[in-house]
Amino acid sequence: MVKKILLLGVVLMSGLWVSATAGFAGPSDPTSEPPPLVTPTGIAPGGFYATPPPLPFPPPSPPGSGSSGFNTRVQLPAIDHDNGWETWIQVQNVGLYETKAVGFLWGDYSGVCPPQAPGPLTVVCTGLLSPGAAWSWMTYQLTPAARSGIVYSVPAAIADEACEAAFQTRGSHFDWLRWERIYAGQGEPIAVTVNRVGPGSEEGILVASSYTGISETMEGVQDPVFGGFMFYAPLLYNQYHDLNSELIIQNSGNECTSVEIWYKEQGDCLRSTVRTIAAISPGESMRIAPDGLPFGSQGSAWIRASQPLGIIVDQWGRDLLMSYHAVPADSAGADFTAGALINFAPLIYREFNGWDTGIQVQNLSGTFTAKVKVTFLDHGGNPITTVADWICPRGSQTYFLPAINQLPGHYVGAAVVTSQGWFSPGGPAVDAPRVSSVVNLINYGTGQAVSYNALTPQESQGIGAVGIPLLLQNRGGITSEIAIQNLNPNAGSTTFRLDIYSPNGLIDGFCFTLNRGQIIYFDLADIRILNPGFRGSAVITVTSTDQRGEPAIGAVMVERGTWPGDQSKATEGFPIAMPAPPPLP
Known part of the structure; x- marks a missing residue:
């Protein structure tokens, strides 16, 4: 029986790995033959592990050896609990060693400043998080009055002390500041997503969204x-x-x-x-x-x-x-700058089972107009067409896929947004302003929609791994999908490993290889090694490459469900500060 696991670009059938050569909008040698794929030790020919994989992280370190503080403090601006709303917070350890997280929650906007400000409303703490694993703060664990929060990572060795001390800061702005001066910035990096579900305009209709902390x-x-x-x-x-x-x-x-x-x-x-x-x-x-x-x-x-x-x-x-x-x-x-001259959108649709896409690009310069082109790629990374337009200083422009006639119907692919330098006859040349992009995926027929922030090179290039804090397999009717793109524009291929974790540690993993620009699409409903009701997280790691330049990964997680209304959510993958394989000279 042939079992389809991967929907785009690469298909795994009965242990046979089939990969198509793909292009990409970047420098290349179209006459060169693709090099042989590099297969890591311990991987079966079909891409799955023949033997249990080695842990992707080193063992726990001695007490007090936390990371440098990168992403050890994460803000949660939007928490909703009233009027039928529910919030679910997912915290993933994307560091090298065990850690815990402490969350401070604030109530309604007070409109006043310290010393009148009420301070944190309550505090929540996780259990011990091994690298790659994630912890869930469910709705019933969060006070109904919470409206915002800040989550801190603390070293496992002092986590219980930090949690007890945090509990004493409730209702005091100044006690929270003293706690932060003592404990903040010592734990492992963490990735946090916030999932919210609430009522629609009619009874029985729900709407949902998620965002990255x-x-x-x-x-x-x-x-x-x-x-x-x-x-x-x-x-x-x-x-x-x-x-x-x-x-x-x-x-x-x-x-x-x-x-x-x-x-x-x-x-x-x-x-x-x-x-x-x-x-x-x-x-x-x-x-x-x-x-x-x-x-x-x-x-x-x-x-x-x-x-x-x-x-x-x-x-x-x-x-x-x-x-x-x-x-x-x-x-x-x-x-x-947090913007870039290039933005990557690893997942876009046009007339795909009712789904369409709008890409919103903002010019981050307050002085110069931006000339921005958007190149649309098929799932193999090959360019299909390009459109270009002007964007006012600090203004924005929409690139709406249904209006781009050169794109095929039933299209699933990716896009590259590029800001270009320009000139006018007789005038000085203008350097390309940086831009930032947001991608909206909307299905007007079924009433579902998601948004995600397009990725920048600083979020995707030279990164050894990407974290996905939340994965679901038919849990409450919700199942996750992941789109992963090899963003390295140079000829060749890169092998990645997708490790899947339960809240208590590593469960399983498998490898796959992508040519430059190629996209792969995982639907957890097709990954039968996971049981229905599974809730966990994932880490995507670069294991080997024969491409020149630094490895580059783009990943977007999408959730879809079966209950009435807008049950879809999307978040970007989190770059993890892990060493990548050294680039070829």
Whole structure:
């Protein structure tokens, strides 16, 4: 019996590995023959482990040997429990050693600053997390009054002490700050996703979305010249075709802050409309509708504050819910950017079983217009067509796939967004501004939709592994799917290993090989080594490569369900600071 495991690019049939040579929008030698695939020791010819795989991480270290603090503090701007809503928080250890996590939860927006600010409402702690494993804080474990949170990783050796001390900070802003000075930044890196489910417009209809927690690297930097922290939200709706948006802004600093929001309607390059929030206390979040945009329009926002922020944008309407995170703005004075000249979208659809895609690109320059092209690839990484357009300074533009006639129907593939330098006759050349992109996948027929942030090179290149905090196999009718793309543009192939973990440790794993630009698609319903009801996590690791340059991975997790309404969710994979195989010279 032939069993189909992988849907795109590569198919595994009865132990036979079949791989097609694929192209990619990058430098290549079209006349060269693909090199032989490099197979790691211990892998059966079909790609599955012939013997149990070695653990992908070293054994636990002696007490006190935590990582450097990268992603050991993660913000959760949006938690919903009232009026029929439920929230589920997933925390994955993406470090090298065992760790625990401590979560502080804040209540409703108070509108006041310390010392009047109420401080954390309550505290939750995980059990011991081995590398790769994840812990779930379910709805019943979170207080119904929680609206935002911050999760800290702490070393296993002092975790119980840290959790007990955290419990004593409830109701005190200053006790929380003292706890943070003592315990923060010592544990292993963690990845956090937040899953929310709530009622739709009719009884029995539910909507759902998920977002990735805001790590320390996404808090931005304070501009040394103009002062303050700055952020971009590429896509906002104000009753645009029955879709609306809500900005959920959390103060992740240690001082109170006011917030400015500069709204720009799409296509209007002349001026912005400004709205302000008087005060947000540390840890708390404020929710605001984009009323600075004209009614019936879409646009973007540039946001400023005196403290670092974590910002989630909810897009809702038509019984749909989609969520993405805002990105820090460029700071020339600090030589900082979270954007890039290239953005990667590993999963897009056009007329695929009702699914379509819109890619929203924002120009991160406040000075220069951006010339942006989007190249669409098939699942083998071969370019199909390219479109290009201008984007105003700090403005945004939509690349809507149903309007691109050169793309085939029933299309599943990927896209590469590229900002290009440009010139006008007689004028000086303009360097390419950096951009940031958000991908919306919508099925108007079934009423399902998801959003995810497109990946940048700094999130995908030179990365040895990617973490997926939550995987489900027919749990409550929900099943996960993973799209993985080899983003290295050089000729050749790379072998990856997908290790699957339960909350208590490694379960199983298997390897697969992707040529440059190629995409592979895993549906957990087809991975029969997992039992129905499974809940866990995954780590995708680069094991070997014959491609020049650094390894580059792009991964997106999508959940789909069977209950009525918008049951779909999506999140990007988390880059893990693990050594990658050395690049070829």
